[in-house]
Amino acid sequence: NGVTDSDSASEGQKTLVFEYFATSFTVQWIQDIEASLKELGAQYNFEVRTADANRKIETQLSQVDVALLSGIDGAFLFVVDEGSAPAVVSKFNDAKVPVIGETLKLKDGSDKVIAPYVELDAEGVGDKCAQWIIDNWKTTGVDLSKIETVGVIKGTNSKYQSDINRANGFVAGLKKGFPGLKDSNIFMADCAAETGSQDMAEASYKQTSAIIASHPEVSAWLVMGTVDHYGLGAARAIEAAGVEKKAILVSAGGELAVKEWANNASPCWWATCYYNAMDYAKYMVEGMLAMCREGKKAEDIFPQFKEAGQKYAVIKISGTMITRDTYKSIVQ
Amino acid sequence: MENYVEFKNISKAFVGVQALDNISFRADGGEVCALLGENGAGKSTLLKILTGAREASSGEYFINGEKVRFTSPIEALRYGVSVIYQERQLVGDLSVTENVFMEDLYRNKLGVVNFRKSHGEMKKLINLFQMPFSPHDKVNSLSVAHQQMVEIMKAYRRNSMIIAFDEPTASLSDPEIEVLFSLIEKLKQKGKVIFYVSHRMKEIFKIADKIIILKDGCFIEEVKTSDATEDELVLKMVGRNIGDVFNNLSRNDKIGEVVLEAKGLENDYIKDVNFTLRKGEVLGFAGLVGAGRSETIRAIFGADKLNAGEIYVNGKIQKIRSPRNAILAGIGVCPEDRKEQGLVLDRSIRENLTIPILHNLAKLGVISRRNERQIARQAVEKQRIKTPSIDKVAVELSGGNQQKVILGRWLLANLRVLILDEPTKGIDVGTKAEIYQMICDLAKSGLGVIFISSELPEVVNVSDRVIVMREGRITGELKRKELSEENVLKLAMRER
Amino acid sequence: MKNSEKTNKSANTGLTKYLMQSNEIMMLIVLLLVISFFTFMNRNYLSYFNMTNILLAASTVGLLAIGETCLIIAGHIDLASASVAALFGTWVAILINAGVPWPIASLVVVVASVSVGLVNSCLVNIFGLQPFIATLAISSVCSGLAFIICKGKSVPINEEMFIKFGTMKIAGIPFPAILLIVFFIIFGFILGRTVFGRSVYMIGGNPTAACLAGLNPKKISTILYIISAMVAAFAGVLMTAKMHSGQPGGGAGAEFDAITAAILGGVAFSGGKGNLRGCFIGLLIMQCFNNGLTVISVSAFWQIVAKGLILIAALIFDFFRRERLER
Amino acid sequence: MKNSEKTNKSANTGLTKYLMQSNEIMMLIVLLLVISFFTFMNRNYLSYFNMTNILLAASTVGLLAIGETCLIIAGHIDLASASVAALFGTWVAILINAGVPWPIASLVVVVASVSVGLVNSCLVNIFGLQPFIATLAISSVCSGLAFIICKGKSVPINEEMFIKFGTMKIAGIPFPAILLIVFFIIFGFILGRTVFGRSVYMIGGNPTAACLAGLNPKKISTILYIISAMVAAFAGVLMTAKMHSGQPGGGAGAEFDAITAAILGGVAFSGGKGNLRGCFIGLLIMQCFNNGLTVISVSAFWQIVAKGLILIAALIFDFFRRERLER
Ligand SMILES: Nc1ncnc2c1ncn2[C@@H]1O[C@H](COP(=O)(O)OP(=O)(O)OP(=O)(O)O)[C@@H](O)[C@H]1O
Ligand SMILES: Nc1ncnc2c1ncn2[C@@H]1O[C@H](COP(=O)(O)OP(=O)(O)OP(=O)(O)O)[C@@H](O)[C@H]1O
Numbered sequence A: 001n002g003v004t005d006s007d008s009a010s011e012g013q014k015t016l017v018f019e020y021f022a023t024s025f026t027v028q029w030i031q032d033i034e035a036s037l038k039e040l041g042a043q044y045n046f047e048v049r050t051a052d053a054n055r056k057i058e059t060q061l062s063q064v065d066v067a068l069l070s071g072i073d074g075a076f077l078f079v080v081d082e083g084s085a086p087a088v089v090s091k092f093n094d095a096k097v098p099v100i101g102e103t104l105k106l107k108d109g110s111d112k113v114i115a116p117y118v119e120l121d122a123e124g125v126g127d128k129c130a131q132w133i134i135d136n137w138k139t140t141g142v143d144l145s146k147i148e149t150v151g152v153i154k155g156t157n158s159k160y161q162s163d164i165n166r167a168n169g170f171v172a173g174l175k176k177g178f179p180g181l182k183d184s185n186i187f188m189a190d191c192a193a194e195t196g197s198q199d200m201a202e203a204s205y206k207q208t209s210a211i212i213a214s215h216p217e218v219s220a221w222l223v224m225g226t227v228d229h230y231g232l233g234a235a236r237a238i239e240a241a242g243v244e245k246k247a248i249l250v251s252a253g254g255e256l257a258v259k260e261w262a263n264n265a266s267p268c269w270w271a272t273c274y275y276n277a278m279d280y281a282k283y284m285v286e287g288m289l290a291m292c293r294e295g296k297k298a299e300d301i302f303p304q305f306k307e308a309g310q311k312y313a314v315i316k317i318s319g320t321m322i323t324r325d326t327y328k329s330i331v332q
Numbered sequence B: 001m002e003n004y005v006e007f008k009n010i011s012k013a014f015v016g017v018q019a020l021d022n023i024s025f026r027a028d029g030g031e032v033c034a035l036l037g038e039n040g041a042g043k044s045t046l047l048k049i050l051t052g053a054r055e056a057s058s059g060e061y062f063i064n065g066e067k068v069r070f071t072s073p074i075e076a077l078r079y080g081v082s083v084i085y086q087e088r089q090l091v092g093d094l095s096v097t098e099n100v101f102m103e104d105l106y107r108n109k110l111g112v113v114n115f116r117k118s119h120g121e122m123k124k125l126i127n128l129f130q131m132p133f134s135p136h137d138k139v140n141s142l143s144v145a146h147q148q149m150v151e152i153m154k155a156y157r158r159n160s161m162i163i164a165f166d167e168p169t170a171s172l173s174d175p176e177i178e179v180l181f182s183l184i185e186k187l188k189q190k191g192k193v194i195f196y197v198s199h200r201m202k203e204i205f206k207i208a209d210k211i212i213i214l215k216d217g218c219f220i221e222e223v224k225t226s227d228a229t230e231d232e233l234v235l236k237m238v239g240r241n242i243g244d245v246f247n248n249l250s251r252n253d254k255i256g257e258v259v260l261e262a263k264g265l266e267n268d269y270i271k272d273v274n275f276t277l278r279k280g281e282v283l284g285f286a287g288l289v290g291a292g293r294s295e296t297i298r299a300i301f302g303a304d305k306l307n308a309g310e311i312y313v314n315g316k317i318q319k320i321r322s323p324r325n326a327i328l329a330g331i332g333v334c335p336e337d338r339k340e341q342g343l344v345l346d347r348s349i350r351e352n353l354t355i356p357i358l359h360n361l362a363k364l365g366v367i368s369r370r371n372e373r374q375i376a377r378q379a380v381e382k383q384r385i386k387t388p389s390i391d392k393v394a395v396e397l398s399g400g401n402q403q404k405v406i407l408g409r410w411l412l413a414n415l416r417v418l419i420l421d422e423p424t425k426g427i428d429v430g431t432k433a434e435i436y437q438m439i440c441d442l443a444k445s446g447l448g449v450i451f452i453s454s455e456l457p458e459v460v461n462v463s464d465r466v467i468v469m470r471e472g473r474i475t476g477e478l479k480r481k482e483l484s485e486e487n488v489l490k491l492a493m494r495e496r
Numbered sequence C, D: 001m002k003n004s005e006k007t008n009k010s011a012n013t014g015l016t017k018y019l020m021q022s023n024e025i026m027m028l029i030v031l032l033l034v035i036s037f038f039t040f041m042n043r044n045y046l047s048y049f050n051m052t053n054i055l056l057a058a059s060t061v062g063l064l065a066i067g068e069t070c071l072i073i074a075g076h077i078d079l080a081s082a083s084v085a086a087l088f089g090t091w092v093a094i095l096i097n098a099g100v101p102w103p104i105a106s107l108v109v110v111v112a113s114v115s116v117g118l119v120n121s122c123l124v125n126i127f128g129l130q131p132f133i134a135t136l137a138i139s140s141v142c143s144g145l146a147f148i149i150c151k152g153k154s155v156p157i158n159e160e161m162f163i164k165f166g167t168m169k170i171a172g173i174p175f176p177a178i179l180l181i182v183f184f185i186i187f188g189f190i191l192g193r194t195v196f197g198r199s200v201y202m203i204g205g206n207p208t209a210a211c212l213a214g215l216n217p218k219k220i221s222t223i224l225y226i227i228s229a230m231v232a233a234f235a236g237v238l239m240t241a242k243m244h245s246g247q248p249g250g251g252a253g254a255e256f257d258a259i260t261a262a263i264l265g266g267v268a269f270s271g272g273k274g275n276l277r278g279c280f281i282g283l284l285i286m287q288c289f290n291n292g293l294t295v296i297s298v299s300a301f302w303q304i305v306a307k308g309l310i311l312i313a314a315l316i317f318d319f320f321r322r323e324r325l326e327r
């Protein structure tokens, strides 16, 4: 499949064409990945095309067909739905086009990895957020000493598995750190319930504020937005309820938190688990070039990341915790 | 075998209205039984009860001795009762054939329609009715009169035992009426029970064998047509003697200067229409159905586009692009189709009355409710609109009362010219007389009135002058002295 | 004779009948049932804070519902309203970040939104497209543009006065909630008491008849489309202020909630029926219900089911009222 | 007299007029324009593979569009169809995973979907709810249930025969595409040539008239709601086979695409107008356009804008046809 004998230098070689299939470009993370891929493309002489499935798996399948028809050398795949990964991946396999997954898992029904992917370690991200609270709550001025009256809000969306996993990681982490936490005080601000607004910030706002309003007995709130948009909505809800001084908000992602901090807003938004699109893109590109330019097989790349019994490598990336004070040194 | 229908003590109450009160009578096969009564007397309601479209509050009825009670028109149809309703019931986008046959199209066992056979049968029916259209034509491409004939064909084809006609001729002209009557005659011969509702006394005398008179929902009398005189019938149904309607009219004799002048009006429907209308004058427009009278006034009123021509009001040229312009220029129109073009059926009588004068009732755009109610109440009284309240929705009024609401609307506005398109369509004789007088009164009060009608006696007798049209052109004009039904007809049929 | 019959009836049945005749009273009962139920489940539900919070949550959908109600009464519909809110909500954030003073920026976008109303009206009134499909298409265009102007990223703002505008409270009531009520009162008055409002009902009931009686259905619907767009744009501005950031995906789907509120309140697609009082109650039913489900921790997916069910239940409730009335 | 006029005209204008009278011909021209444009931009567009791929992509929306077309012609609408597809598509996956043989599982869900059709019909015909709002509510219920039965996770399946059913090709044409065409032909025949089909037009064009003529609008619309639900459920099964997994959120919003296809093809909300031939062309226009935008790599946000614009353009095009016709 168009792979020339290669050495590591890319100059003088034919420009490769890769396509990034993403669930929806309305998600900023996906835009960031695209930007990173393009940056690397300029460096390593490949062109990046994009396809936006608009959150519809059918659309994504059709886009894969279109792309295969016009000829691409490799595919990066943010699959719309983990459950359908086999259908998408099999199309690439049939066309003998290498594919590397991003963020979501590429596994089949029996938990077998079906293509290499770079994954967000969702539980890990949640756990990091919990850990940050456990380590730093004393500096926030929020009083968690009476832990049995502390409430937890998982700002998440049960339609998206990754979000659920992050929230679960968060709660599991908190429970380890605060054994006195009461299960009845753990609430879910579930954006899946807000059918009327697909906008996650607004949905999260409505859910979070309803929970806070109906539980005045809670002495302090620990809130996690499993993506930054939920974080933003939760921040506004906390402020509207006037409980900024009694709440610690953390989130996963970072793209909105840093903007808020830059604006000196959201005093209750203490930390976020930041993950850098470039970290992902680097792995994706490295693996892809290894297959396309060096002629490696998909099962041979990243042997260090292969789990026992699996055919392909899985790279788990989790983020770094950043705060109002530290973000400038980490985020460009 | 003898057919008959017998009603026993039928009553029907709507909210606030006793539409029928203890009605009992019998109609036999082989005779045409006319239902006569003022607007709102309950004629349509009775027929609706017969077909199960409405349920009687009490009472029962028998067909050939068997007590029946239909819960829907379908049951009645299956049983052999068809009604041609006052309101046309057609599906505009479908062909004539499909409208006439509806669910009865020729088909094979699998339900696949045999269009060829259906169209063929339709063609025969059309020939029988002597109509010029084809079975394939879409119904909404036909003129109103032809649509009405399609409606009649629908019921005719079913060959039902009992057929009721609810004002079938309201939008027909003489040639079609001829055809209709010859068909009714045939049905009669076949021994069918025929109900016939009409406000045209002439027709009643021509076609009916026996007449049932209703008033305010009550049964008044049953008379043999041969024993009855028109005056007698009118007295019984209206409750007073209206005398010689036309000769007793107190007409306006002071005709003033020209208020409306049309010069060379032309569009897709009309060609080179010129006429003038004077202050205090009643100008009749006659012609066969489809002559383009409605189109002429639609053009004047700004409802249709004009390709050429000018309109002057009080000597001043007026650019009329919409009905609003026309109203501002002092022209008002009562359209011919009150349900489609006249009333907002789901809104109250009050709201329907005050549409054109809302601005006068309002300060800074806010409607004064008290003023509005007062004015509406006055109009209801003045027009003798039969209703328990000005807040009743228009759809619940009987046809004639609906027409009065539209008339009443324009009397409230400050007009120079009032155009009435078939104002007496579906109106009872008593009310008709009132409307004729109203037309004259309006003329007296200084309005120019244009009066369109397909009933020759009334155009000829009420108008000061009559313009006759044919196929979108004016074929002649008749002064008061030259006015007679024959003269009008001659012009109406004259070839160019 | 018949009138007297009515007045002869005992005062009690008269009152019952009066109540039965009014769709709003019935919906008010549904609303009270909803509130009682959730208060019973969790008495904090009825707290002042939660109630005002419900109003606040209702503000975006509520503003859109005003435009929808007017348009549906007039026999039209606007499926673009939520996208318009997103587009102009994002744009105002961009303008403010570019240094435009916030009142001017807000004014600019609200005025600019007139263009969307005009386009909608033009498609419907001049090109004869069906409102449903024309505004659906425009919704797509606006939504795309919203993402384009901000390159798909939400636009945080830092203008304190502006933020205050979206988040301040008066007597504990959030400002957007107050605005919502004010808007409902103003438009309720316009619809119920003015010549223009009356015209809206008339053109919705029978456009041909209204036209022949001297009203101009095209003009009136044009104004309504413009109002709908402007109110939506204003809702977008408010949302941006509330969230401290312009959200290009903001409010997506809210037009359906707005339409639902209107229908719950007695507005009918056939046109000519309904009013803003009913719409407001419909809105409250929906929002009180949604909030209540979260308060009593119903799981998200069951919430989706429950929302469908309450809608059906309320409308069936109304059906029985009409049934009894017609007897 | 008018007939003779018509036939007197030269054969040429007669043909033009005939062509102009048919909405489908005009839309076919739009379709050809769309295809030519994209072929010009990228000649792979017209390849056999891509064309069949477009059909494949059209299969879900297309099946839903069949139900919508029938219902809209009858004066109803079904906003629940996409959720029904998701619900039963998910359910079939669960059944298959539970060991039910796939043909039985498929049959079971399609039969079960009848219940949704009945509920819709019952709400509309017995409780007098407006179809728009009743089916919107049911959509919410179905969508919630879809997530509930699979706990929010998509349900992968591993039954090869079943997957084959969704992915095999015959003469290079994907099986779902073939099914789509077969369904369109069958329902096109039913709608155009059978008594039942003609009744659909009658009740849509004038329900009172149809009722008075002995048709039963409630019965007919009930059958149509059931058909819509069954075809939607079948589309869901097909989707699951195509995706190798049941998707509780699958097809979200597809009902609007389906309605859009119907409208583009000349179906009108006022009822009684349109046919499945037109709907099919409308469907192809949409799909060819969407596919083309991807083929020529238009950026995602501009695609959203462009989709709105083509819809408007096509309908305005149709407007000018009607205009000329009326002259
Ligand atoms: N749906 C309804 N609701 C309330 N009242 C009604 C309804 N239908 C008819 N009525 C009332 O019943 C009475 C009889 O009406 P009906 O239509 O039978 O009169 P009609 O004799 O046919 O009059 P016309 O000659 O004007 O057609 C009228 O007073 C009318 O207002
Ligand atoms: N929608 C239409 N499509 C085609 N032809 C039409 C349409 N409306 C009217 N026409 C034609 O225009 C001509 C004049 O119409 P119309 O029936 O209004 O005349 P009229 O003199 O007002 O008759 P009427 O006594 O019914 O009021 C007729 O030949 C009619 O067939």
Ligand SMILES: [Mg+2]
Pocket: B043, B044, B045, B086, B166, B398, B399
């Ligand atoms: Mg009558």
Ligand SMILES: [Mg+2]
Pocket: B290, B293, B294, B295, B336, B421
């Ligand atoms: Mg006429």
